[in-house]
Amino acid sequence: xxxxxxxxxxxxxxxxxxxxxxxxxxxxxxTFVVFSALLLVVSYADATFANGFDRSxxxxxxxxxxxxxxxVRIRRRDGITTxxxxxxxxxxxxxxxxxxxxxxxxxxxxxxxxxxxxxxxEALVLRDPDDCLVLTSLxxxxxxxxxxxxxxxxxxxxxxxTYLEVQTEKFDTFELLDNTNTGNNGIQDRxxxxxxxxxPEVRNVACLRMEDGKVKTVGPxxxxxxxxxxxxxxxxxxxxxxxxxxxxxARVFDSDTFERNPYVLRNMAGLINxxxxxxxxxxxxxxxxxxxxxxxxxxxxIAIFDFAVSDPQYAGYNALVRIDSGPTIAFNYESDFPxxxxxxxxxxxxxxxxxxxxxxxxxxxxxxxxxxxEAPDFIDDLNxxxxxxxxxxxxxxxxxxxxxxxxxxxxxxENLAIETPNPKCPPRTVxxxxxxxxxxxxxxxxxxxxxxxxxxxxRIPR
Numbered sequence: 001x002x003x004x005x006x007x008x009x010x011x012x013x014x015x016x017x018x019x020x021x022x023x024x025x026x027x028x029x030x031t032f033v034v035f036s037a038l039l040l041v042v043s044y045a046d047a048t049f050a051n052g053f054d055r056s057x058x059x060x061x062x063x064x065x066x067x068x069x070x071x072v073r074i075r076r077r078d079g080i081t082t083x084x085x086x087x088x089x090x091x092x093x094x095x096x097x098x099x100x101x102x103x104x105x106x107x108x109x110x111x112x113x114x115x116x117x118x119x120x121x122e123a124l125v126l127r128d129p130d131d132c133l134v135l136t137s138l139x140x141x142x143x144x145x146x147x148x149x150x151x152x153x154x155x156x157x158x159x160x161x162t163y164l165e166v167q168t169e170k171f172d173t174f175e176l177l178d179n180t181n182t183g184n185n186g187i188q189d190r191x192x193x194x195x196x197x198x199x200p201e202v203r204n205v206a207c208l209r210m211e212d213g214k215v216k217t218v219g220p221x222x223x224x225x226x227x228x229x230x231x232x233x234x235x236x237x238x239x240x241x242x243x244x245x246x247x248x249x250a251r252v253f254d255s256d257t258f259e260r261n262p263y264v265l266r267n268m269a270g271l272i273n274x275x276x277x278x279x280x281x282x283x284x285x286x287x288x289x290x291x292x293x294x295x296x297x298x299x300x301x302i303a304i305f306d307f308a309v310s311d312p313q314y315a316g317y318n319a320l321v322r323i324d325s326g327p328t329i330a331f332n333y334e335s336d337f338p339x340x341x342x343x344x345x346x347x348x349x350x351x352x353x354x355x356x357x358x359x360x361x362x363x364x365x366x367x368x369x370x371x372x373x374e375a376p377d378f379i380d381d382l383n384x385x386x387x388x389x390x391x392x393x394x395x396x397x398x399x400x401x402x403x404x405x406x407x408x409x410x411x412x413x414e415n416l417a418i419e420t421p422n423p424k425c426p427p428r429t430v431x432x433x434x435x436x437x438x439x440x441x442x443x444x445x446x447x448x449x450x451x452x453x454x455x456x457x458x459r460i461p462r
Contacts, residue, residue: 060108060126060164062370062402065100065289067092069407080390080400085407091361094300094411094427099292101241101368103164103402108286111277112163114139120167120181124277124286126372126401127162134159137373140186162372164401165239166288169229169275172237173295174221178229183236190377191231191270193217193224196255202264204232204377206249206302209256211433211441219249219429220271220297230273232266233377238290240401241269242375244388247364248300248429252378253325258304260325263381265388269368271298296428299411303359306435307333308442320435321358328435331358337444351444352426359430361412369393370402 062083069085076082109125116139123138132154167183178188196207196215206219217224222231229236232250244250245268252261271292278287292298306320309330314320317330335351369390375398379388382395390404413427432443 059400060103060105060370060402062368062405063102063104064368064405064407065102066098067407067409078391080394081403082390083403083405085405087407087409090410092299092409092411094360094413095294095296095298097294099294099366101290101405103288103290103370104281104285105287106285111279112138116140119185121165121184122167123163123165124288125161125163129160130157132157133161135161135163138163138165162399162401164288164370165373166275166277167237167239168277169237172228172230172273174223174228174230175226176223176228176230178227178236180227183229184234184239184374185236187234187239187270187374188227188229188236191222191229191233191236192227193222193231201254202252202261202378204266206251206253206266207255208253208258208302208431208433210431211443215255217249218297218302218431219300220295221428222271229270231270232268233270234267234375235269235272235275237275238269238272238288239374240370240372241272241290242369242371242379242390242393242398243268243272244367244379245299245364246388247324247362248302249297251324258322258325262386263384265379265381267375267377267379268298269375299364299409300427300429301359301362302429302431303355304431304433304435305355306433306441307337307444308434308438308440309436310438310440311436314436321355322435323359323362329358355426355430356413359413361410363408363410365406365408367404367406369400369404371398372401373399 064083064085067087067090069090070088071086073084073086074081075084105124105126107126109128110133111122111124112133112135113120113122114135119139121138123135125133125135133151134154134157136159165184169183172178180188190204193205194203196203196205196217205217205222207215208218209215235241244265246265250266250268252264252266253259254261272290273293274291276289276291278285278289281287301324303324304322307318309318309320314330317332319331319333320328321331322328333351333354335354338351367389371393376393376396379392380396381388382392390400394400432441434441
C-alpha cells in the first residue's frame with residue numbers, strides 16, 4: 001500500500017484482463033473489483049491533491065496534465081507544497097510533445113478586465129478581504145496622472161486583492177504577430193528579442209559567438225524583432241506563471257566562453273502557446289489550462305563539437321564535445337563527414353547519428369509555480385542550493401498563489417523503426433566551434449538545414 005503522500009495516477013491495472021471462460025460470474029466479479037479500485041484511486045487522488053487547497057483558500061491547485069506520469073509524490077518544505085510527478089519509464093523526443101499545465105480554484109471570485117491608455121489587462125481574483133475591488137497594480141500608470149478605479153465605490157481604499165493575471169489566448173508562436181489588444185502589452189514588449197550585440201549580458205535570448213566572429217542567438221526560435229508575444233520571460237497572457245527548465249537556451253552563459261552563470265535562469269513561461277479558461281467545471285472549480293507544443297530548441301541541450309583537435313592534452317582523440325557549459329570531453333568519431341559531393345536528397349550519412357549519441361538520452365528537471373501579478377523574467381538562485389525552485393521565487397518577493405509542480409523528463413533525439421535514404425541534419429542546438437584554442441573547429445563542409453528525421457517512423461520503446 002502506498003504511503004499517504006503518494007497516489008497512483010496511471011499505474012497499469014491488470015485484474016480485469018481475463019481470458020474467455022465459462023464462469024461469467026468470476027469475470028464480472030474481477031471487473032467490478034477493478035472498477036471499484038479505479039474509483040478509489042480517482043477519489044484518493046482528488047482528495048490528496050485537494051489537501052491544503054479547499055474552497056476557503058486563496059491558493060490555486062497547479063497540476064501537470066502532460067507529459068504523463070506514473071505517480072505523484074507530494075512534498076512540503078518551508079511552507080511550499082510540491083507535486084513531484086514521477087516518470088518511471090517515460091521517454092520523449094526533443095520536440096513535438098505536449099506540456100500542459102492546469103490551474104484550478106474552488107474559491108475564485110471573478111474574472112476582471114481593465115482598460116487604460118491602450119492597455120488591456122485581465123485577471124482572476126482569488127481573494128478580496130474587504131470585498132471591494134481595487135486593482136490599481138493591474139494597470140501601469142504610464143503618465144503618472146493616476147488611474148480610474150475598477151470599482152468607483154472603492155476609491156481611496158488600499159489594494160488587498162490576490163489575483164492571477166491571465167487572459168485567454170488562441171495561439172502564440174515565433175514570428176506570428178500577436179494581437180496587441182489582448183494580454184499584458186508591457187510583457188509583450190519585453191518578449192521582443194534582445195540584440196546579442198548589445199548589453200546587458202543577461203539577455204532574454206541565449207547568445208554565442210560563431211566562427212565568423214558574429215554573436216548569434218542559439219536555442220529555440222523566439223521571433224527576433226517581431227512582436228509575437230513568444231519567447232523567454234514571463235508570458236503576456238499567463239502573466240503569473242513561472243516555468244523553470246534548466247536546459248539549453250534557458251540557461252544563462254557567457255557569449256564568448258560558454259561559461260554558465262549558475263545563479264540565473266530564464267523564465268520559460270513566455271513559450272506557452274495557448275491559454276484557455278473554464279468559468280466553472282463539473283467539480284465547481286474555476287480552471288485555467290496552459291498548453292505548449294514543444295518545438296526545436298525548447299528542450300534540447302546546446303552542444304558544441306570540435307573536430308580539429310591539436311591540443312596535446314587531447315592526444316589520441318580526434319573530436320571534442322561540450323554540452324550545456326559542462327566539461328570538454330574528448331572522443332573518437334568513426335563516420336565520414338558529409339561532403340559537398342553528397343546528394344542531399346538521397347544520401348544517408350551516419351555522421352550525425354554518431355555525434356547525437358554523445359548527447360542523448362538526457363534528463364532534465366522541469367518546475368513551475370504561479371505568482372500573484374506579473375511573474376519575473378529571470379529566476380535567481382537566492383538560497384544558493386544549486387536549484388531553481390519556487391522557494392527562490394518566493395525569496396525574490398513574489399507571492400506564491402499555487403503549489404509547485406516538478407517532473408524529471410528523459411529526452412532522446414530519435415528512435416527509428418526503419419532507415420531510408422534520407423539526409424541527416426543536426427538540430428539547431430548542435431554547433432561546430434573551437435574548443436581547444438586553435439581557432440579551428442573542423443566543421444563538416446556540408447551542413448544541411450532543418451531538423452533531422454522529424455517525419456520518419458519511430459519504434460515505440462519497450
